[in-house]
Amino acid sequence: MNERIIFHLDMDQFFAAVEMLHQPHLRGLPIAVGGNPSGRGVVVTASYEARRFGIRSGMPAAEALRLCPQIVFVHSSVSKYCDVSARIFKSLLEFTDRVEPVSVDExxxxxxxxxWKDGGVQGLAMKIKRRIVESEGLTSTIGAGPNRLVAKIASGMNKPDGFTYIPADRVEDMFRDMPVGDLHGVGKATQRTLESFGIRTAGQLAEFPVDILKRRMGKFGEELVRIARGEGSDKVLVPDEQPEEKSMGHEHTFSQDISDPVLLLGRLHLLCEKVARRLRSARMAGCTVAVRIRYRGFETVLHGCKLKRFVQHEMDIYPVVEKLFHESYRRGEPVRLTGVHVAELISVSELRQQELFVVPAEPDDLSQACDEIRDLYGERAIGFASGVFFSGGRPISNSRRTHFYSAFSRGSWLR
Structure with missing residues (x-):
């Protein structure tokens, strides 16, 4: 048989489901993982009970509270979710050696x-779903199709705990009357643009002149037509086949909005350290640095620049970040999130071969010592002085900062 069969496995309300397993009293309640009762933060996952109130992933906690005053906020536990995820993905290898995780729950x-050795497409899907229920007590939904795109769309058709198979000879019929808003990659803004052309279904989009869409939407318009036709890659990459990361970054959402440039730069310095450590660990370096700032009203600014050389150390990254921050920050406006990203990555070994970047054969003594201390005692065990102005992820008050400066000038901070 020539047709490829690709499964897309999507765990149902994964973070919320894991929390309900560990806290059974939460079952049946509208819960949100992420955010807090004061309205700070963002909902990472909402239980199906919460979704009935219109609560969705990525929604500000304050909006979730408005829609459902009785919602229960649960603190997220990333390590717990990753442990469960790793066990699930390992169990998938019992059914095929070609498994490609694309997120913690997909x-x-x-x-x-x-x-065809396991009772056909549906028979194998049911066997995989039972295996996950028996080992982890969690339900999942599986979509099947001739490529990744069709499989992903299929997995969204019958949730939760569902299964949908769209064979290659049924793709056109299944897609024809599908609302364009249901297509992968089509958000509300894109949907409005398509509807301005009179395009409301995938069938209409599939037949629309590509040149017109390209003039309005660029290459994305061409990609949308392919999506509407159900065309996509059928490649599933195992770890050894995965392309190297093209960018690395870290972001932080403040527990309270910050407008003090000193505090914002302090947090950016900490983020530079995290990014640099990841770069050194992966033996990578990058030549594009960017800063992300999200204001109180969720307006987001991304400002970056390309460097003349490749960098992998916080002492090289931070001066660029500081400059970008001063160029893009609207002084006095409250900020809820900041981020640092380094892109256009290349391996250090390749850079040496091309003589584009002079780096030591091993990390310098200071960087290596700091990395080892963090490995042993955690990320906050050592860092630049700018990070002193944050305690447990919260900014230190002005009075405590004044005390720090006073103690620093006396040298008593060393005792």
């Missing part, structure tokens, strides 16, 4: 060579 599987 994975693609190429089951072309094994599906």
């Amino acid at each position: 994975a693609y599987m190429d089951v072309t060579d094994t599906v």
Whole structure:
């Protein structure tokens, strides 16, 4: 048989489901993982009970509270979710050796060579779903199709705890009357643009002149037509086949909005340290640095620049970040999130071969010592003095900062 069979496995309300397993009293309640009762933060995952009130991932906690005053906020536990995720993905290897996790709760599987040994497409899907229920007590939804795009769309058709298979010869019929808003990659703004052309279904989009869309939307317009036709990659990449990361970054959402430039730069310095540590660990360096600032009203500014050389150390990254911050920050406006990103990455070994970047054979003594201390005692064990102005992720008050300066000038901070 020539047709490839790709599965897209999507765990149902994953973070919320894991929390309900560990806290059974939460079952049946509208819960949100992430955010807090004071209205700060963002909802990472909402239980199905909460979704009935219109609560969705990425929604500000304050909006979730407005929609559902009785919602229960649960602190997220990333390590717990990652542990469960790792066990699930390991169990998928019992059914095929071609498994590609794409997030903590999603994975693609190429089951072309094994599906017919396990009772066909539906038989294998049911076996995988039962295996996850028996081992973890969690439900999942599986979509199947001839490529990744169709499989992902199929997995969204019958949630939760569902299964949908769209064979290659049914793709056109299944997509024809599908609202364009249901297509992968089409958000509200894109939907409005398409509707301005009279395009309301995937079938209409598939037949629309590509040149017209390209003039209005660039290459994305061409990609949208391919999506509407159900065209996509059927490649499922195992770890050794994965392309190297093209960018690395870290972001932080403040527990309270910050407008003090000193505090904002202090947090950016900490983020530079985290990014640099990841770069050194991966033996990578980058030549594009960017700063992200999100204001109280959720307006987001991303400002970056390309450097003349590649960098991988916070002492090289931070001066660029500081300059970008001063160029883009609207002084006095409250900020809820900041981020640092380094892009256009290349391996240090390749850079040496091309003689584009002079780096030591091993990390310098200071960087290596700091990295080892953080490995042993945690990220906050050592860092630049600018990070002193944050305690447990919260900015230190002006009075405490004054005390710090006073103690620093006396040298008593060393005792």
